[in-house]
Amino acid sequence: MTIQLHDTMAGAARELVPLEPGHVRVYSCGPTVYGPAHIGNFRSFLFGDLLVRYLRYRGFRVTWVMNVTDVDDRIIKGARAEATTIGELSERHRKMLVSDMQTLGIAMPDFMPKATENIPQMVELIQKLLDGGHAYKTDDGSIFFRIASWPEYGRLARLDPEGMKVGERVEADDYAKDDVRDFALWKGPKPDEPSWETSIGPGRPGWHIECSAMSMRYLGPSFDIHTGGVDLVFPHHTDEIAQSEAATGQRFVAYWLHNAFLQMGAQKMSKSLGNIERVGDVIDRGISPRALRLALSSAHYRAPLSFGEDSLQAASSAIDRLDALFAALATYRCDGPDDATLPDLLDGARAAFEAALDADLNISPALAALFDLVRELNRRIDARVLSTADASRATAFIRDLDRVLGIAPALDESLDLELQKLVDDRAAARAARDWAASDRLRTVLAERGILVEDTRDGQRWRRGE
């Protein structure tokens, strides 16, 4: 079975065939670190994470690059307002980004290049465009991409290049240019703005050029997959394609993948709408990181995803259900023979799981396959048809699927000495049929975040939250 991915350029799902067999090169548009990223941004990064995790699960070698934009108008403005440097401001927010990514269990990209550390690569690219007649310099030292030199401009967004001329946004840009549709590759120096001395003159990079330069640096002039939010289709990715392909003469990207927005009620979550929440806000409200991850992952990436208290509570409950199964499997003891039909059950679950994700990363049926399995395993635990070894096999199996999902409980499930003593004391109290003491200890443990449950295999515990 092959992996199908919906390519925005084709407007349809296409079979993934890596340029280099067995190796997939992925570039994800990362954030501009002018402030803390909000969870809408993280939906995007989580989508990149799902893609990369699944490709790796399927046995591909993956090289994943996510850029960090650390120079732009908002960063400059922010640094000025705080009387600090763009370097300090952006590094502070980059660290928060990495921290939040770790909280959400997002795999660290192989490379997270900063724009300001790739200026020479951008300059080289811009020089090529100047040499090829695709770019021109204006009086203030800015350099623009000449859209008229690139007939295929706008294909990704299905734009009519002629129709764009009526766009009445001439005033939107402070820089003079030949054609309103032309976009900045390089912005000429201005007082009070950071500027780099380069062979194409002083100034700073435009927004789009960094992604072309950095993706090519780490992945080559032509690579497999480029991801980002739907809002980036135009102009960002449209411009990236034009400048990259005009410079190299090669197809830039083989598959363009775009995720839909996170919805807060009827609208997208966005800073300009003021309806944002941050990872820290949600965690501080007592929602576990895994529940947040599940809530942000539970719909297909190209479908708008509703976010709110209901979805967080639903995800928390689903995580609890998963945790309860792990706890039950860990405590389960039965000396009987192995369940002869368990291998078929697990094979069926895996087949359903993979079939769903093969189809353009359709995570909903994949989660359904997991939770179908959860129910069936609980049934078999109740019926005691599993052997002790079967319980271990089932645990290992779910952990294997979880390489893709990232929602299973942590592996390290040991308690500190004090809590372990309380757990042991309660087991002793129960053995002595001292219900008052055992109930009291159960309450004490619950207040410490440890949920104790009694089963015919004895007492078991799991972490709440």
Next chain:
RNA sequence: GGCGACGUACCCAAGUGGUUAAGGGGGAGGUCUGCAAAACCUCUAUUCGGCGGUUCGAUCCCGCCCGUCGCCUCCA
């Protein structure tokens, strides 16, 4: 206006031209249990925004209408 999507139960959300319309959450009842929790069982959409059309048959294809959202050089 141009372009791109969407409307499935109380909420979230898959899906298929035709046997029972996934899964999660919530709710009701039940089993088990010292109690509790967890788990399991049963029930919770004769129906897929509305109206037409194509078809032996449509939620799924086509048209129109209603409603919602996104992008059109700030934007994951």
